[in-house]
Every structure is written in structure tokens, then in C-alpha cells.
Amino acid sequence: MKLLHTSDWHLGQSFKNRSRQKEHQMFLEWLLQTIQKEHIELLIVAGDIFDTTNPPNYALKLYHNFLSKVKEYCQNVIIIAGNHDSITTLEISKELLEAFSIFVITDGKEKTIIPIKKENKLQALVCAVPFLRDKILRDANKAQTTSQIENDIKTGIQNYYQEIYQQAKEISSSVPIIATGHFTTTNASITPDSEREIYIGKLQAVDSDILKHFDYVAMGHIHKPQLIANQQHIRYSGSPIPLSFSEANQQKSVVIADLLQKTYTPYPIPSFKKLYHLKGDLESIQEQLTPLYDTTNPPFIAITTTQQNLSYEEMNQFMNTNNKNGVDIVLFQRDIQLKENLLEEESITLQELTPLDVFEKRIQNEPLDDTTKEQLTHLYKQIMTKCENEPPITENF
Numbered sequence: 048m049k050l051l052h053t054s055d056w057h058l059g060q061s062f063k064n065r066s067r068q069k070e071h072q073m074f075l076e077w078l079l080q081t082i083q084k085e086h087i088e089l090l091i092v093a094g095d096i097f098d099t100t101n102p103p104n105y106a107l108k109l110y111h112n113f114l115s116k117v118k119e120y121c122q123n124v125i126i127i128a129g130n131h132d133s134i135t136t137l138e139i140s141k142e143l144l145e146a147f148s149i150f151v152i153t154d155g156k157e158k159t160i161i162p163i164k165k166e167n168k169l170q171a172l173v174c175a176v177p178f179l180r181d182k183i184l185r186d187a188n189k190a191q192t193t194s195q196i197e198n199d200i201k202t203g204i205q206n207y208y209q210e211i212y213q214q215a216k217e218i219s220s221s222v223p224i225i226a227t228g229h230f231t232t233t234n235a236s237i238t239p240d241s242e243r244e245i246y247i248g249k250l251q252a253v254d255s256d257i258l259k260h261f262d263y264v265a266m267g268h269i270h271k272p273q274l275i276a277n278q279q280h281i282r283y284s285g286s287p288i289p290l291s292f293s294e295a296n297q298q299k300s301v302v303i304a305d306l307l308q309k310t311y312t313p314y315p316i317p318s319f320k321k322l323y324h325l326k327g328d329l330e331s332i333q334e335q336l337t338p339l340y341d342t343t344n345p346p347f348i349a350i351t352t353t354q355q356n357l358s359y360e361e362m363n364q365f366m367n368t369n370n371k372n373g374v375d376i377v378l379f380q381r382d383i384q385l386k387e388n389l390l391e392e393e394s395i396t397l398q399e400l401t402p403l404d405v406f407e408k409r410i411q412n413e414p415l416d417d418t419t420k421e422q423l424t425h426l427y428k429q430i431m432t433k434c435e436n437e438p439p440i441t442e443n444f
Contacts, residue, residue: 048088048089048163048165048170048171048223048305048306048307049085049086049087049088049089049303049304049305049306050087050088050089050090050091050225050263050265050303050304050306051081051082051085051087051089051090051091051121051301051302051303051304051314052091052093052263052265052282052284052301052302052303052304053078053090053091053092053093053284053287053301053302054092054093054094054095054129054229054265054266054267054268054283054284054285054286055093055094055095055129055267055268055269055270055284055285055286055287055290056071056074056092056095056096056097056286056287057095057097057098057131057286057290058071058096058097058098058102058106058109058110059097059098059099059102059103059105059106060098060290061098062290062347062377063347063377063378064377065347065375065377067288068105068106068109069319069320070288070319070320071106071109071287071288072109073319074287074288074316074319075109075112075113077316077317078113078287078301079113079116079117079120081301081314082117082120082121083120085303085314087120087121087303088121088122088123088163088165088170089121089123089124089125089163089171089173090117090121090123090124090125091125091126091127091173091225091227091265092124092125092126092127092267093127093129093227093228093229093265093266093267093284094127094128094129094130094131094132094177094178094227094229094267094268095129095130095131095132095229095267095268095286096110096126096128096129096132096137097110097131097132097133097136098131099131099133100131100132100133100136101133101136102133102136107136111140114144114147114149117149118147118148118149122148122165123148123163124148124149124150125150125152125161125173125175125227126149126150126151126152127151127152127175127176127177127178127227127229127267128151128152128153128154128177128178128229129177129178129229129267129268130178130229130268132153132178134153134154137151137153138151138153141153150175152175152176152177152227153177154177154180154183155176155177155178155179155180155183155207156183158174158176158207158210158211158214159174159175159176160172160173160174160175160211160214160215160218161173161175162218169219169222170222170223171222171223171224171225171262171306172215172218172219172222172223172224172225173225173226173227174208174211174212174214174215174224174225174226174227174261175227176207176208176211176226176227176228176229177227177229178229178230178267178268179203179204179207179229179230181200183203183207184199184200184203184204184207185199185200185203193425201253201254204230204253204257205253205254205257208226208228208257208258209257211226212224212226212260212261223262223263223306224260224261224262225261225262225263225264225265225306226258226261226263226264226265227264227265227266227267228258228264228265228266228267229266229267229268230253230266230268231252231253231268231269232252232253232254232255232258232266232275232276232281233252233253233254233255233276234252234255234275234276235252235269235273235275235283236269236271236273237269237271238269238270238271238291238293238294238297255275255276255278255281256276258275258278258281259278259281261280261281262280262306263280263281263304263306263311264280264281264282265282265284265302266281266282266283266284267283267284268283269283269285270285270286270290270291270294270297271283271285271294271297272284272285272297272298272299272300272302272313273285274311279311280304280309280311282302282311284300284301284302285297285299285300286299287299287301287316288316288319288320289322292322292323292324292347292349292378294322295321295322295323295324298315299315299316299318300313300314300315300316301313301314301316302314320344320346320347321339321341321344321346321347322346322347322348322349323335323339323346323347323348323349324348324349324350324351325348325349325350325351326350326351326352326353326382327352327353328352328353328354329352329354329357329365332350332352333369336348336369336374339373339374340372340373340374341373341374342372342373345370345373345374345375346374346375347375347377348369348374348375348376348377348378349376349377349378349379349380350376350378350379350380351380351381351382352379352380352381352382353381353382354381355381355382357381362379365379366379403427403428406424406427407424410423410424
């Protein structure tokens, strides 16, 4: 049986205020063609279908249009929620899609094992595990230290996978058992500026040993395609398009796995738009920029200039001139060495700083010991993670 594993589509992403709609549409068209060409029998999408909990209408339309077409070429489709996805959004069409054997697994409250059949004969079992939210893994209302939270989350994830694997083995021990997941494992290569922390506390990664018993593990969350701990059958497919400039040089791919032959092959995705991050003074940047002009499909450009004395008028003029010639400069910043007292640096704009930069520099000005500063930084990250993972507040009028 051949399966195709993909993840982290992030439909609806606003990239420096630019839409990725055309790139995502081209990817989904390519994916349909690949499924047909490679005779894929099972499609797994391992989370982060959407970029935000409240995706734009065009992203919802892309999602449902793709699913309305994919059943013509692939009989089995399994989609799991990631940390970016809203359970409510995915559940709106969940029951309707299930009538067409498209299974959408949202919260993991109940362990879901999906039988994959061909001509009424069992071919495989899929332990469809979505991103396991904090409330599934532990008592979130219980007062705990950071280390206790970390331990409870690790133990919760480990127990969840052990239990669902044993349940699958009880159904059948003679067919491949596949698992899905959406978290960071040990030994994973993380791309800077791409994957956010998804669990409250200091937890960075979960031991990949909990996955080794499965015949194939389709992971999501990490955007760089890779196998895990040198295990060919445990893989992150990665995102289909670069979602940040730090991903610009990655060869994006899906994974095609033949469970009978035990082959697991990265299948390259064509590039639908180029991204470049250029550095240097303006003269050097212009030399790098000119060969990149493409009026039919202007690449996204980030510029970091080493010239500290540039005015914003000069920077805007440089951007406007080049944007007319076939590039799209979406970020233009100076290579800033932050001063000890950030508040005195009036020429630095918020665009050139991350929220964590601002917070860390702010607490540097306070008479706190290093331990307290570290604790406050972890608390700040917890708050940011919680805000990013919770669905938007809606009001009834």
C-alpha cells in the first residue's frame, strides 16, 4: 500500500502582509496530480492545515475544493489538527467529509484508530493522533511548577501513544500500524523563526523512542523535511512552501511510503515562488538584487543592510525603485546590535525587533537577579504560547 504524507500547509498565511494564496493553490494542484500519478491509496495531512485559528475565506475554499477533488484519485484521506488549527473550524465540515471517507481528527479526547481497507480486506491501521493540547495531557487547573508541567506533558504523550498502539495491536497484529503526530521530537532539526513553542513550560522536545514500534509515523509541526533519529520510518514531511526566509534554501517535499516494500521516499515539490535574504551595504545588495528580477513571478526579498546611517526615506526609495523592476521587497531592516538600554535607542523601530527582544531588554533594566530574569522569561513565553494556541474570542450581539 502506498501512502503520501504531507503537513504544515498553513493555508491563509499572511507573509509580511503578502498573500500566499497563489502558491498554495499551485501546490494543491500539484498534489492532486502527484496523487494520481503515483497511485496513492492513503493521504495523511499531519496538522497545521491553516495558519491561524480564524483563516480567511479563500483558505477555507482552497481546503474544501481540494478535498472535493482528491477522492477521485485517493480512497483514504486522514487529516489531523495541528497547534495552529482551530478545532471549531475543522469540525464545521468534519461530519460531512466523513460521509466521503475523509476523516478529520481534531482534539484527541478519544483515541481514534482508522482501518484502511481494499476490496473489503484490511490493509493497515492508522492511529490518528492530532496535536494533543495541554488539557488532554494533564490537569491544567492544578498549580504546578514548570518542571512538573514538563514532566506531566511528556508522560501524557508517552502514555497516549503506548495505549493507542496496544489498542491497534489488539485489533490486528498482522497489518502495518501507522501513527500520526504533531510535536517536536528529540533529534529534530528546527528552523529558526518557523516553529513556535507549542507546550507551556520548558518542554522543548519529546523522546522519539515512543514512536519506534509503529511501522510508519507521519509527523507534522517541523517545517524542514527530515527523518527522525536516523529511523527511516519516522519522518517530518515539512511544509510545502517556505513559510519564513530561514526556510528559503530548503528543498520542500512530501513523503511517499510503500509499506509493503518498506521504502520511504522524499518526493520533491517544485518551487512556486523564490525567497531571498540579502545582506550587505546598498551597493552590494543592488548587485545581488538585479539578477533576481522577474516580472512574471517577482520573488520575495528580505534585506538586512549593514549601513546604520540610512534614513527611512532612502530605504523607501530603494524599495520602490526595485519593486517596479520585478522583485517584491517585503522586509528592509538594518543589522542592529541592540544597546544595553533599549529605551534610549530611538532610531530602532518595532519592525526590527521581536517581542522577545523587547521583553528581554526591558527586564535588563530592572534590579533582578539572573534566576528571576530566567523565570520571568519562561513565564512570558508561556503567556505567548497560550495566547497563540487559544481560539479568538467572539462576541454575540
